[in-house]
Amino acid sequence: MLKRWRTRIFLFLAVLGPGFITANVDNDPNGILTYSQAGAHFGYALLWTMIPITLALIIVQEMCARMGVVTGKGLSDLIREEFGLRMTFIVMVLLVIVNFGNVIGEFAGIAGSMQLFHLSKYISVPICGVLVWLLAVRGDYKSVEKIFLTASAFYIAYIITGVLAGPSWRTAIVATVELPPRTLWGQHDYLYMVVSVIGTTIAPWMQFYLQSSIVEKGVSVRKYAATRLDVIVGSIFTDVVAWFIIVACAATLWAHGLGNIAMPADAAEAMKPLAGSYAFLLFAFGLFNASFFAASVLPLSTSYTVCEGLGFESGVDKSFRQAPFFYWLYTLLIAGGAAVVLIPDFPLVQFSIFSQALNGILLPIVIVFMLRLINRKDLMGTHVNSHWFNVAAWLTAIIVTVLSGMLVIQQVGTMWKH
Numbered sequence: 001m002l003k004r005w006r007t008r009i010f011l012f013l014a015v016l017g018p019g020f021i022t023a024n025v026d027n028d029p030n031g032i033l034t035y036s037q038a039g040a041h042f043g044y045a046l047l048w049t050m051i052p053i054t055l056a057l058i059i060v061q062e063m064c065a066r067m068g069v070v071t072g073k074g075l076s077d078l079i080r081e082e083f084g085l086r087m088t089f090i091v092m093v094l095l096v097i098v099n100f101g102n103v104i105g106e107f108a109g110i111a112g113s114m115q116l117f118h119l120s121k122y123i124s125v126p127i128c129g130v131l132v133w134l135l136a137v138r139g140d141y142k143s144v145e146k147i148f149l150t151a152s153a154f155y156i157a158y159i160i161t162g163v164l165a166g167p168s169w170r171t172a173i174v175a176t177v178e179l180p181p182r183t184l185w186g187q188h189d190y191l192y193m194v195v196s197v198i199g200t201t202i203a204p205w206m207q208f209y210l211q212s213s214i215v216e217k218g219v220s221v222r223k224y225a226a227t228r229l230d231v232i233v234g235s236i237f238t239d240v241v242a243w244f245i246i247v248a249c250a251a252t253l254w255a256h257g258l259g260n261i262a263m264p265a266d267a268a269e270a271m272k273p274l275a276g277s278y279a280f281l282l283f284a285f286g287l288f289n290a291s292f293f294a295a296s297v298l299p300l301s302t303s304y305t306v307c308e309g310l311g312f313e314s315g316v317d318k319s320f321r322q323a324p325f326f327y328w329l330y331t332l333l334i335a336g337g338a339a340v341v342l343i344p345d346f347p348l349v350q351f352s353i354f355s356q357a358l359n360g361i362l363l364p365i366v367i368v369f370m371l372r373l374i375n376r377k378d379l380m381g382t383h384v385n386s387h388w389f390n391v392a393a394w395l396t397a398i399i400v401t402v403l404s405g406m407l408v409i410q411q412v413g414t415m416w417k418h
Helices: 002-015 018-025 029-042 047-071 075-083 085-115 121-137 141-153 156-164 169-177 188-199 204-217 221-254 264-275 277-310 324-341 348-374 377-383 387-417
Strands: none
Touching: 018 047, 018 141, 018 204, 018 221, 018 277, 029 085, 029 188, 029 221, 029 264, 029 277, 047 075, 047 169, 047 188, 047 204, 047 221, 047 348, 047 377, 047 387, 075 085, 075 204, 075 277, 075 348, 085 121, 085 204, 085 264, 085 277, 085 324, 085 348, 121 141, 121 277, 121 324, 141 277, 156 221, 156 277, 169 221, 188 387, 204 277, 204 348, 221 264, 221 277, 264 277, 277 324, 348 377, 348 387
């Protein structure tokens, strides 16, 4: 019995990576800002969203992981084969635009977190940009994955921050399992925040990156059970972190009537006199870790996706000479994202809103592609969705699509006001 469990643990650790990494990168500066605003504006009243968020994330990520293991191909590769090069090209162009906006947001997070430690963005952003570039260009898949897994573990800083904030644990737990009072549902700002919190959960790049990294790692069907566990553990861990971010801001900013947050760094700055220096340091460090981590993964994800979709060589195990398009695209995304953040008075908030709106437009298209692909028996064999999994998956797709549409409308309206 002990030997069997030891074997299972070793097998899980062997495939741990893609699912855990992908889910955690979702807690990037945009996600941290949204969760911080949720806690600062509405206290514990949005904690209930963590349960449907986790279920939706597990369902979508599991389908991607299964397709990667069974077919041995990336999602963009499968889209090209099934829907043609023209449709693939349109999706790739949209994805590059969306992800470039996200990369700018990650470098803005690096700049903001380092400014909390009195380091100018003109120093922090170029240095981090070079480090991010060297990570993929000089590393191989195993070393890059180990670094990403280490970065994922540092999200525990937010859990500790939540504990140090001294929240009302009973109130937080009750708010997680119960819907809020009806009076809140009549408030436009509350509905907007509900849509924002759930809408930031699943991003198009996540599906492409997860499937590509599983393919590059060479996970076989025999090891799929461990890969599925990797996806589930990653999804649960990332949303536990999100739960603690909301709790930390509810216990400090909301409790003291300080709900005005425009950037993620604002939450750390406002928290310092309320929860102490340790909470401030941990929140600020968590923001830097999340920003640097996402600034590494997002350009990598984009390069993988575009190269697979258009038929170019890709992979961090290949040299610059073997995969020039892959590395040049990666380089341009990093250099361009860092350069934009260094422009004086660049409207980062408005640009972030615009990129998230595009994100909401692309996501439903990607989910529909996934559902059509995973239900093809000639492609997936016996690993197609079961009847009840299909019901859950289509319901998730419809809900995410509706929420994404609402988020797009809200964000366009916000951008129009600015």
